[in-house]
Amino acid sequence: EVVALIDSGAFIGIFPDGYEQHWNSNGQTDVDDVEFITLISNDLNAVALMADSNRFAVGESEGAGMVNRLGKQTSLFLALAPLLNQQTYFVSDVVPLQAVSVFQINASEDPLVPLNGDDQYLSAQQSAENWATNFNCDLDGAARRELWGNYNVDLVIYGNCTEQAEIRYAVVNGLDHNVDFGGEFDLYSLIWAFFLDRMDPSPSPLDMTLLSLGD
Numbered sequence: 001e002v003v004a005l006i007d008s009g010a011f012i013g014i015f016p017d018g019y020e021q022h023w024n025s026n027g028q029t030d031v032d033d034v035e036f037i038t039l040i041s042n043d044l045n046a047v048a049l050m051a052d053s054n055r056f057a058v059g060e061s062e063g064a065g066m067v068n069r070l071g072k073q074t075s076l077f078l079a080l081a082p083l084l085n086q087q088t089y090f091v092s093d094v095v096p097l098q099a100v101s102v103f104q105i106n107a108s109e110d111p112l113v114p115l116n117g118d119d120q121y122l123s124a125q126q127s128a129e130n131w132a133t134n135f136n137c138d139l140d141g142a143a144r145r146e147l148w149g150n151y152n153v154d155l156v157i158y159g160n161c162t163e164q165a166e167i168r169y170a171v172v173n174g175l176d177h178n179v180d181f182g183g184e185f186d187l188y189s190l191i192w193a194f195f196l197d198r199m200d201p202s203p204s205p206l207d208m209t210l211l212s213l214g215d
Contacts, residue, residue, distance in 0.1 A: 002168050004213030005192055013049065013176045018066070019077065025065030026034045026120070027089045033066060041076050043162065054078055058148065058188075058194045060083055060179065061112070068127075072096045074183060079198040081105070084177055085113050088120050099163040101198045103191055104128050107175035115171065128169035137161035141169070148190075149181030 006013045015209040016037065017026070024031040046048045057077045059067035064085030071080045072087075072094040086106060106124040108115055117123035122130065134140055137158040146153045151172045158167040172181070179187055 005188060010192060011056075012053075014040065014044075018173075019037055023059075023062050023066035023083075025062055025069050026090050034070065037066075037070055038074060038076065054195075054199045054200075056080070058191060059083065059085070061177065065091075071096075071100050071102065071131075073192050074170060077138075078197050079103070080195070083179055083187075084110060086117070086124045087120075087130055089122060092122055092127065092130045096134050099165040101161075101165045101167070101194070102131045103129075103168045103170075103194045104131075105170045105172065105187075107177060108173045110178045112177045124169065124171065128158070128167055132158035132161065132167045135161040135163075135165045135167070137165070137167055141167075148187070149183035149185030151175055151181055164199070 003013075005011065016186045018033060018036075022029075026107050034046045041055070044053070045126040051098045054159060055077050057067045057070060058081045061087070064082035065088065067080050067082045068085065068087050069091050070076060072091055073096075077100060081103040083105045086104060086108060103125065104127060106113070106115055113125050116202045117126065121127075129139060131137075132141070138160040140160065141156040141158045143154065143156045146155055151174055154173065156169045158169075161167065177179070181187060190215070
């Protein structure tokens with residue numbers, strides 16, 4: 001689905017790999033992945049087409065953990081979509097450098113990143129509320145239920161945030177650690193629409209970049 005959007009010319013996609021197929025999303029190793037992604041961004045600035053681009057980050061599982069860390073420790077991205085992960089306690093204590101919009105998606109039956117948290121992870125709700133608190137959002141979020149493919153989803157939106165940021169928190173009921181919703185549901189088009197709503201209108205429509213971090 002992401003490739004289809006890239007092929008359509010919606011954005012330029014960049015897919016880096018972490019060291020030995022892992023990301024240092026929680027300060028658990030000495031690998032400086034924050035610097036690694038920052039260097040990639042700096043290299044993009046040397047390309048005329050992407051020098052002033054809007055930049056967004058999507059990550060799944062461990063990659064989502066890295067996206068959370070980048071959202072807190074850098075000012076590289078306008079919006080983030082961490083999928084199947086929430087903030088760790090390590091990341092939640094970091095004060096973000098700027099307001100950023102976040103579309104956090106969690107699965108109710110996730111055995112790897114528990115919805116209610118553990119000794120490493122905040123609960124998914126606490127993670128979303130941490131983002132919202134950092135950006136002075138209205139914590140009385142607007143809640144609604146949606147159907148994504150074959151799954152009912154509980155969605156909460158925290159608005160009125162600093163610098164017009166927005167925090168969205170979705171729980172996919174009955175789903176485990178994957179993003180296969182079944183049916184004709186296109187998750188990445190939904191995420192892309194969220195990103196477009198956050199986009200700085202000053203760059204040209206071609207100057208849009210998406211960074212995707214996998215497992």
